[in-house]
Amino acid sequence: METIESLRRKIAVTEELREVVKTMKTIAAVSIRQYEKAVASLRQYSHTVEMGMQIVMRGQQEERAKPRPAPGRRLGAILFGSELGMCGQFNELLVSYALDRCNELQVAKKDRSIIAVGARAVSRLEESGERVESYFAAPGSVSGITSRVQELLLKIEAWQYPGGVERIMLFHHQSVSGAAYRPQTVPLLPVDLEWLESLGQKPWPSRVLPTFTMARPRLVYVLLGQYLFVSLYRAFAESLASENAARLSSMQAAENNIEERLKELRLHYNQLRQSTITEELLDIVAGFEALTGKNH
Numbered sequence: 001m002e003t004i005e006s007l008r009r010k011i012a013v014t015e016e017l018r019e020v021v022k023t024m025k026t027i028a029a030v031s032i033r034q035y036e037k038a039v040a041s042l043r044q045y046s047h048t049v050e051m052g053m054q055i056v057m058r059g060q061q062e063e064r065a066k067p068r069p070a071p072g073r074r075l076g077a078i079l080f081g082s083e084l085g086m087c088g089q090f091n092e093l094l095v096s097y098a099l100d101r102c103n104e105l106q107v108a109k110k111d112r113s114i115i116a117v118g119a120r121a122v123s124r125l126e127e128s129g130e131r132v133e134s135y136f137a138a139p140g141s142v143s144g145i146t147s148r149v150q151e152l153l154l155k156i157e158a159w160q161y162p163g164g165v166e167r168i169m170l171f172h173h174q175s176v177s178g179a180a181y182r183p184q185t186v187p188l189l190p191v192d193l194e195w196l197e198s199l200g201q202k203p204w205p206s207r208v209l210p211t212f213t214m215a216r217p218r219l220v221y222v223l224l225g226q227y228l229f230v231s232l233y234r235a236f237a238e239s240l241a242s243e244n245a246a247r248l249s250s251m252q253a254a255e256n257n258i259e260e261r262l263k264e265l266r267l268h269y270n271q272l273r274q275s276t277i278t279e280e281l282l283d284i285v286a287g288f289e290a291l292t293g294k295n296h
Helices: 003-058 090-104 119-127 142-160 193-201 216-293
Strands: 075-080 113-116 135-137 169-178 180-189
Touching: 003 142, 003 193, 003 216, 075 119, 075 142, 090 119, 090 135, 090 169, 090 180, 090 216, 113 119, 113 142, 119 180, 135 142, 135 180, 142 180, 142 216, 180 216
Parallel strands: 075 113, 075 169, 113 135
Antiparallel strands: 169 180
């Protein structure tokens, strides 16, 4: 049977837990904002890279006339999960989505090379019977994204030469609105030739066309490197923003449950306290009546 003291301890512990949850909510909300700002800052840089590709691709009819090579059987998949928990079904949804997509593309397990970002994604993949070739820890802040991108670029290069992986796809969550998010696929390599062709055919926004002195193949190589960097950086930032949105939603639900639990505990505490006070008063009255009865 619970006592007043045990209920008082439970209320104190629950209130402490509520403060922890509130702190985590605040951290998640601040993190969402910083990653959203990182995504927004990429837009202008990405636009600059596209404009460079637009100039390089202008007048390249002979390049556009080349037949498009058929993609190889091997697929490199990079999944952006979470390093920490308390973010709901974030990793489960991502892994399920990515594996369904691989199955739709009819890529056998033996032809899949998987990189997982975030320890939680690794465990979900292994539970699904997939072999994770490499694991990268998810960065804890915007400042840590660049180094992770550089590490991934080195791994992608190793995949291609001499690994022979010709198709590489990114799978990550993207924020929709508020705390909502959804998984998406980003084809990384080979570069979409139709996209390059469309860039070369777009009208230039001014009357003066920029020129370049670097050899065209070298400039294309540099610009494509920047395109890969931007794509990976955006995947990291959007995934981290979505992760914190999921955590914010989970913490909000936890806070609501804690508030309900506190109400129950306080109600029980007040009822037990009132019952104890009533019993004490009855004991006093009974004692008083017993004493007065003896005096008479």
